[in-house]
Amino acid sequence: MSLKRTIHLAVLALSTVCAYGVVTSAQNTAAPAVPRTAEGKPDFTGTYQWPTYLQGDERGRSSATVFDRKRFAPFKPGGEPFYEPRTGEPRHDEPRDFCMPAGFPASILSGNAMQFFQTKNYLVMVHEFQRNTRIIPLDGRPHRQGLEPMYDGDPIGKWDGDALVIETTNFKRWALDDFHYTNPQEFRSHSDALRTTERLRWKSKDALSYTLTIDDPKIFTQPWSQEFEILAKPEWDKDGLFEYVCQENNRCPGGKCEAP
Secondary structure, eight states, X not given: OOHHHHHHHHHHHHHHHHHHHHHHHHXXXXXXXXXXXXXXXXXXXXXXXXXXXXXXXXXXXXXXXXXXXXXXXXXXXXXXXXXXXXXXXHHHHOGGGGTOOOOTTHHHHSSSOEEEEEXXXXXXXXXXXXXXXXXXXXXXXXXXXXXXXXXXXXXEEEEETTEEEEEEEOBOXXXXXXXXXXXXXXXXXXXXXXXXXXXXXXEETTEEEEEEEEEOXXXXXXXXXXXXXXXXXXXXXXXXXXXXXXXXXXXXXXXXXXXX
């Protein structure tokens, strides 16, 4: 074999080894080791921080209490009731002052801790804010029928590889997020046609990727999504969630507000 061909083969072999190392490194980065259940599914049981914006989002790494307007799909004709000004009526302007539920998705965006409990057939998501609890079946059942519209809707979960996909329907018309604290003229409300899809997966050993898709055909021309990050906080396990009792600190019982 000629020296030229020997050198060529050596370079080719080295290139192959390097390329394999790059691919292996990329695969390891894309597929972190995750905790798993006895059934082999990713295990989300644990204590977590609230969702935060991704690096580079306009609001930085802060608590994700509102959606980024640049993510929105175009409005349908007649979809503008998505924006409502505050009316001066407390039950409209901030129903949570009357201990009314935040509803979903506003509840999960609140800046309070969360605990997830997972079994073979259910994921239970408990939020410290209002002690809001969502019980999500994982056993393949369909959505329930004949229910009245609900603040948190009717969720069902299914697995897509190592991602858990949660689809929720049957909402009552309610607030979408907390943007009215930024602009009192824009109280963002979803319609009763809202459908949400959550995609939850481990992105590293310390963090979850949480992508939320809003599909509201009465308001938007198409679904739109925003991704957030949820940090695991195992050090919070020893304290757990603190009790949230709204009525104990309610300054507006019966609509009659007391001075602060």
